Amino acid sequence: MSTRRGRHALAAIGLLVATALAVTGCTAGASPKPTASSSTAAARADATLRLGLAAAPANLDFTSTGGAAIFQALLGNVYEGLLRLDQDGKVVPLLATGYTVSRDGLTYDFTLREGVKFSNGSPFDAAAVKFSLERVKTWKANTPGNLAALDHVEVVSPTEAKVVLTKPDATVPFWLAGPLGAMFSPDAVDSLATKAVGTGPFTVASYQTGVKLVLTRNDAYWGAKALVKQVDLDYFADASAAANAMRSGGVDALYQAEAYDQLASFKADPRFTVTAGSSQAVVVLSMNEANPALADVRVRQAISHAIDKKAVVAAATDPYFVRSDEPYPYDPAAAKQLLADAGVTGLNLTFTVPNRPYAQAISQVVQSDLAAVGITATLQTQEFPAVWVDKTLTQHQFDLTVVNHVEPRNVTNYGNPSYYWSYSNPAVGKDFAAAKAATDEDSYITHMTDAVQAIIKDAAGVWLYNPPNVVVATAAVHGMPTNDLGVGIGLAGVSVTG
C-alpha cells in the first residue's frame, strides 16, 4: 500500500465507520478545498470578519469544560500545538519544525520553531512543551485519556523536546494535533476560563458569554499574519436568527449552518456561496444491548434493514446529501425475516430522542419504518444535552436513541463495553488495542479495518449519515475553511474584500 493511499484509508477510518459511511454526494455547490480568492477586489488588512456560529463556549478553558465550541474558536487561532491537521486531515508540523519516532515507537523527538513567543511575551521553548503536555493528565474535559500513553517530556535543549511514552501508540501525533496538544505558557494558566494566552495569529480581545467572542490580530505572530484585523464570532442559539443575520448583512459568514431548510434559498441568492464540506460527525441510531431482545444480532440487523436511510437524511437535513454504499440496505422483507428467525414478535422499545430538530425529524421516520416491520417504538423526547446525557448516556435508560456524535475518532467507543449502548465484542477491543500499539501505518489500518468490519457485521448501531459542514458566506469572504476536522476553525487565512 503506497503512503498516499495509506493516508487516504486512514482519513477514511477517521470518519466513524467510514467504510460503511462515505458521504459521496455532497453536491451542495461544494468543493472540499478552501474557496480560491480569484476575485480581483483587494483584501482589506483592516477588515473585520463577522462569523456566525451556533453553540457558544461556556468559558475559554477547554482543559476543564467540555463541548467543541471552545477549542473550535481558539485552537489554531489563539492556541497552537506542535502539530496541526491540514484541511485534508493530514498531520503536519506547526510549532515543531519536524519530529522523528524511535524504532520501538516509545520516543518522539521534536525540534521546535525558534523565536516563537506567547502573546504575554513569554518565550515558547521545550520547557513550555514539557509543561503543557505533562499537564494534560490534569485536564478535566476533552478526553485527556487519549494521551494516556504519554509518560513524560524531556527538555533536551530549548529547541528540542523528547516525548516519552509508556507504550507505543500510533495515535499520539493525531491527538497532539488537536486540543490536547495545545501549548500553554507556564505563567498563564491560572485563569484559563477568562484569559487565553497562546502563540497563535490572534489574541482574545473580549468574550461576552454566550454572545460574542472578539479576536484581534496578533501583530507579533511568528508566521504569516492574519489577513483580517479582527474576527467577531457571533453566537446564535436559534438557527433562523442566524439565517436572518446573514441575509440582513449582520454577519459575513455562517459556519456549521444548521438551518438546512434555508440552504436552498441561500444557494439561489447570487450574493452568497454555500459549501458543504466534510465533518467528523456521524448521526447514530443506537440500540441498548442491555435489553435482551436487542442483544440478539439478528434483531439489530433487522432494525438496520428496516430503516430507510434516504428518507431519514431527507427528513433531517436536506435531500442534497445522499450517501452511497450501505451495509444494511433498506429492506423491510429481510427485516421481517430476521425478526422471525430470532423468534421475536410484538417488540416494544423505548426510543429516547434529544429535543433537537434533526433528532425529532429522524425519530418520526424511524418510528414509522419500525412499525412497518412490527416493532413498536415509544418516543420519549429529552432535553439535550442535560437530560439526554443524564438518562440515556449515563444511566442507560433507553432501548433506542439517536444522537449526532461529533467527537473525532470516536469509533473506539465500540471497544468500551460499558459505553451507553453496552455493545461488547472482545475481538473488537483487541483490534483497537492492536491498532493503537501499531508502529507502522499499514498495521494500524489493518487492525482498524478489522475492528470496523466486525462492528458492522454485529450491527452495533445504525449509522444514518454524516452531517455535512455547511458554510454560507458572502462573495466578499475568501478562504473560509470548509472541512470540520474536530479541531479549531483556522481563521488566519480568511480575508474580506471590498
Added chain:
Amino acid sequence: MLLTVLRRLGVFALTALVASVVVFVLLAVLPGDPARAQLGLDATPDQVAALRHQLGLDRSLPAQYVHWLGQLATGSLGISYSTRAPVGPEVLNAMQVSLLLVLAGMVVAALIALPTGLLAAVRQGRADGAALSAATQVGISVPSFLAGLLLVTVFAVRLHWLPSGGWVAPVDGVGGFLRHLVLPALALGLVRGAILSRYLRSALLDVQREDFMRTARAKGMTRWQALRRHGLRNALVPVVTVTGVELAGLLVGAVVIETVFVIPGLGSLLLRSVANRDLVEVQAVVMVVVLLVLALNLLVDLVYVLVDPRLRRAR
C-alpha cells in the same frame, strides 16, 4: 409611609426566599447534572464525580441551600458553574439590557395606546372608530414573537434598514444602540400597546357616562375638550392598574423577544443557565427578576398617587 416601605421590604424578602427555595427544589428535581453539563459527552464517571465534589454538588440539598444563602448574606451572588466567574456582574449587565428593552417597549406601547385609545373612544360608533377598535383587536391577537419575526423579515432581511438582531450597549454608541433597539421594542410594544389602547378606550367610554362629564359638556365644552380636561385623568386610574399587571407580562415577553433578536438580557441568560443546569446563575437571575417585579409594583403605586390626588391625602 415608613411603615409601608418596611412592610414592602418584608414582603420582598419573604417572596425572594420562597422563590429561591422553589427554584432550588425545582432544579434539583429536574433531571440533568451540572457537572456533566460542564464536562460534555465524553467525560469519564471519575471526572464527573471529581467536579461534583469540587462544585459541592455531592453535599445534601439543604446543605447546598444553606451554603448559597450564606454566600448571599455576604453580598456575593456566587461563582457560576459554567463561566467560572462571579455571576453578579453578568446578571447586573443582563438586567440593564432587559430593563432598557422593557422601558422601550413600554414607550412604544404608550405611544400607540394613548392616541388610538383616545380616538377610538371619541369616534365611538363611527366607521373610523370601529376600524381603530378592530385594528387593536388584531394587534392583541398577534403574539409578540410573531410580530418580531415579521418585523425582522420586512425591515432587516428585505429592506436592510435595521439589523436583524444583536445588541449594542448605549456606551458603545448611541446610534448603534437605537438601531438595534427599534425592532425588538416595536415587537414588544405593539401587542402591549393594542391591549392598553383597548383598556383606555373602554375606561374613557365609562368615564363619559359620569355626571361630571355631563356637567362639563353642559358648561359648553366639546366632547373632545371634556375628555382632555376631565376624562383622561380619571380614565387613567384603571389603565395604570392594567399597566402594572402588564409590566410583569412585558418582562416575560422580553424573554421571548430576546431569543428572537439575540439580545443578551435576563431571558437569554436564564435560558442558557437552565440549559447548563447552572444553579448559581439561575438563582441569581430569579432573585433579580423578583426584585424587579416588586420594584415595578412599587413604581405603579407611586404613579397612582400622581394620577389621583385623592390618594395623596389618604396616605
